[in-house]
Amino acid sequence: MSLAGRLISAGFTDLEKSTRFLEAPELAGIDAELLFAALGHAASPDLALQSYVRLLAVEPAVADLFTREPERATALFRLLGASEALGEFLMRHPGHLDAVRRPARVEPAVPPEQLRASLLAAVDADPAVENPVAGKTGTGAHQCLRAAYRRHLTELAVRDLSHPSPIDYLPTAARELADLAAAALEASLAVARADLAESYSADDIAAVRLAVIGMGKCGARELNYISDVDVIYVIDAPTLDEALASRIGTALATGISRGVYSPGPEPALWEVDANLRPEGRDGPLVRTLESHLTYYSRWASTWEFQALLKARAVAGDPELGRRYEEAVAPLVWTSSEREGFVESVRAMRRRVTENIPRHEGPKQLKLGSGGLRDVEFTVQLLQLVHGRADESLRVRDTVTAIAALSAAGYIGRTDAADLDNAYRYLRLLEHRIQLTQLRRTHLMPDGDAARHALARSTEGAMVSVRPTARSMVEKWQRTRRLVERLHETIFYRPLLNTAANLSLEDAKLTPEAAQARLAALGYSDPKGAMRHIEALTGGIRRRAVLQRQLLPILLAWFADGVDPDAGLLGFRRLSESLGESHWYLGMLRDSKAAAERLCNVLSSSRFITDLLEVSPESTKWLGSDPELVPDTFESQWQEIRSKMSRHPQPQDAMRLIRLIRRRELLRIAIADSAGLLTQAAVGNALADADRAAVLGALHVAENSIHASEPRITDVVVIAMGRQGGREITYGSDADVLYVHRPLPGADPAAAQRQAEKVVSQLAANLTQPSKPPVRAERVLEIDAALRPEGRQGPLVRSLDSFREYYKRWSLIWEAQALLRARPMAGSDALTADFLKLIDPIRYPSSLSDTDEREIRRIKARMEAERLPRGADPSRHLKLGRGALSDIEWLIQLLQLRHAARVPELRTASTLEAMDAVEAAGLLPAPEVETLRRSWLLTSRLRAANIIWSGRSSDLLPSSRRDLEAVARWCGYGPGKGAELEEDYLRLTRRSRAIFERNFYGT
């Protein structure tokens, strides 16, 4: 076999460089077979070879290791291939090569006392006494301490790397790493005491008792190979003056940090981080126990208690440390009763997935969805919620906590096993990545070579099939997804077992525990929620069985909404009315997107929930985007015609028409909530639904009237206002004009009477209660107030009468209103003639100064009079400062001025008119953009108001909860209500300025 082939089969990746190293003179005389056999054990043979060659240079004695002690050689190559940093340590201190030993069959854990004794001995301190003082001082002592630490680290790494199943060894290794760190802190403290003798009397130093409380992973005895060691310092010096005690205590604490972290020939170990102390960076470095307790009992925030869960006395005065542990434990376990616990937990959960630098996202082992933090967060939250009542959960480290949670039934046994496995695997990856350079990182390395080495080093020593980089990445991704899934359901699954009173699964909560958990997750009425869950999951019917499977994740989705309780209640009602419909169960089971949509809608929209409740079969649409495309006007009209032909009774036909409109409103709202429609499309679709209903109502009215008297006139309905512009929102009125034209030869007076009969019947058809009632209907109110002479004028006029009227009286506000006239229902010929009549009026060839002034005057008077009493003008969405009315009046003024010349301006739609205004250069493009954004946001807010609360309101909400809900509907993330408020006020202020300049000319 060629050398290259041999290198490849041994697992080398950088062939050129390794070939060069193989030719190194240091290797002369070493049996190549034995060398290759040993290299085969290294995770990265390239690295092992390089390090070995460099080691030979300083310690030629390792050359005959292969023949003398083959098993030690294997161990050495495992170490060199997995850790460049520890290889370099051995080169610096070849004397410590004896730390690389033949691994024992069963690895005993090294007891913490032994580590403490060894590190204290390294600085000439007496391990037998309680607060030892080192014999060595200064940087010299630091060097000894660090070398001894690294020697133990080397021993541990050899054992870890040689273990047949590193994933099983992980908790042991993590424990020993924490103990080793604790020993280093203890030894460093001994040195600090000795160093301090220069500035203080020995008695004073001895009088200050100092305990080092380990926090985080060190406190929990689950430390990484390298990470910051979080600590808190407690002092006690009853015999000394307070200030002096605090000075000495601070000097000792700083000394500890210097001992392990100051730069020196033997590099620093890790940073000692004391920022978890009360008041963080700003607080004093050391405090007395009493001062700690005062702080925690009065001022600490929720996350600080979560941190205290891990607190453990690791070094310094053991008695003081024990008193600290005993004193803070009760605080930790009552923290879930604190006010704001739920909010802070939810915020913390959001932070887990946020704040990751974008480019790191996919490589993160620790942060991000499915990372280590996810597991730790889940476990700690469950501990805090249930640990108050159940002392068996009061443990520090994650692995033990998972076992305890499972044993006591707070999480299912399978879930627990999965979670435990995932956690250990992710930790193992992290350990191996850190071990390479002894660098603090939580990122999956780039590049195939590094990943390949990582894959090899995470598998046990006895594994015969070596994993590839690819299989490792796949396994990692699988684990991540598993954690993500577990994180979603683990809180909720046992709730169901409680509710459904099942004995199938092991995990089951007491009713109190279940309610505590629901409250912690954001349900404000946990008792009610529990009742709903019981109702949904009780029994043995197929639906209950399926819902038991699904609810854990559904409950999590509700909890993400604005109103989780309403979401759950809505779901229960829906589920009860849908019963066993197989498509419903199938949809929930098979379509995750549909189920998530449903939960989102139910917990954030009263409007949709109400409609779904009366037409539960529409839930089906959630699973099918094609069903969520609004029906066109034509297809609705076709449906209505066929209904009318089959139901000759006007009331029956009318009821069916109104049901169609209700159905379409719901469809549009759901499509809107799923983000399938643009805002313009929503307005158009709603207007189409209204148009179909009005056309139907007109036909029904005419049919019933002409059944008893001959038709002597044609009636048409013209849409006006926002209805004309097809820019309405859910529950808008229909502004209309009625026009009729007597048939040739008909008596004008009789024709007028018949037309009046038709239009009043039409309005009644749409608004009168039907039998059986159309439940949850948003009745379409018809408003004809924009007709000539307003409310004083006749409801309907003949075309001739319109002509006559416009010739004599026409007022400019009527011309303005006609800008938005659009055919809605009735004879095409008559409609066309009407449009021909009004076009010269609404698109005048010139606008007189008097008319312009009149428009301004009317607008100004409206501003003064129309706003409801007490309403804040800056928050009124329709008539407020810079809101809809301002923008529309400005655009309409421009239309009146220029539409005769610019045909594109002849549109009833504000949005289209704005485009035309911009294209024709009538306003600068940035100004049009501001107007457009204001108009869109304001329209969106009006829709959001009714969608969220089920009631229409023209005010920007002021309660935080309502603001939050409408902000989400407008596309803002959770907790961004205040941002929406500020954005709205800013946008409308700007559009008001544009309006004032261009409309009033100020």
Next chain:
Amino acid sequence: MNRQQEFVLRTIEERDVRFVRLWFTDVVGSLKSVALAPAEVEGAFEEGLGFDGSSIEGLARVFESDMLAQPDPSTFQILPWRGDKEQTSRMFCDILTPDGQPSAADPRSVLKRTLAKAADMGFTCYTHPEIEFYLLKSADLGADGRPVPVDQAGYFDHVPGGVAQDFRRTAVAMLESVGISVEFSHHEGGPGQNEIDLRYADALQTADNIMTFRTVIKEVALTQDSYATFMPKPFSDHPGSGMHTHFSLFEGDSNAFFEAGAEFQLSKTARQFIAGILRHAPEFTAVTNQFVNSYKRLWGGGEAPSYISWGHNNRSALVRIPLYKPNKGQSARIEYRGIDSAANPYLAYAVLLGAGLKGIEEGYELPLGAEDDVWSLTAAERRAMGHDPLPASLHDAVRAMEDSELVAEILGEQVFENFLRNKRAEWHDYRIEVTPYELRRNLGIL
């Protein structure tokens, strides 16, 4: 912070404090106060104190009137003028909405927000105000319809046995006893006019100090049977009362305005900061000079800066670069001479800082400095040299502010709107007033 809350509770106990006044400020800078019994303080720290904000100018919308006042323990102070028995103390408050969010309408939170922005850019901001005021015989007008000052002395005059001398001594002692360090105090240019300079402190603390200062000065005057006023211009023919303020920015512990060897030792940051202030000065003048009367000071001569300019130790400039000892880089600073003593210090400092930071952010170029006395130039010369005037009246200032995106952003939309509404109303009230001037000039001849 929390040790401070602890300290407050302990002090209340130890010093036998009977009342704790919670102080906050409305949108025009009037001090508002509500008294608490000591037993209620702990609760106020934890949950805030509920009150009806609708009656406070510019604080709440009518329909959302429930607000919370949350005391800031770092501002706790025993009030000395209440005597040793039944001690009274005060703390400044932040105003929160019922759900515990900072109220967008609270002037103190406006300044905090601006300072947080400065902190994001890496700066801490220090200010040092020179506050002028008049000491009058009483709040009543004299027989000639004008206020009556306590003396007739002038700038730096020593008035033997004068009321003002006594007054300043007592006032300074009392200020020191509430923890406000006084740098300097002297008689100013007008009769009965005094100036007291506060030591520099961070901008929020200075603003709190100014609010306290005004109260202390008024209280001390009352004990001496006189009356102190911070009205910008109480006399037509004497100088108005300004509140020149020195600003400096620090990055860590080094002064960001200082650059050894640069012109006037001014760093690029300082030049951009000044440029920001000058460019936006017309937009924020309604805030720094917020009353109808403020413009009588700005345009009434007597060393008030009416034109936009800057200069090295030029007392006619709007922004002055004070002389300081060349090796004292830490004391590099700039002085804004436009503010008057009646400004709301929270809002005034927020807009000045905000404008300066904008200059830094956008890298504004600083125009040429003014070397001459800007007042003695002709109008044409000033125009040629780019020294534009500040707004001539409250009305002009409000119009300029209405168009300012920057001021809206600094104040937040709600304070912006409330402030403008208040000032438009003031201008409206003033406009319908028939003044003594008109009667004097016109009544006899028309």
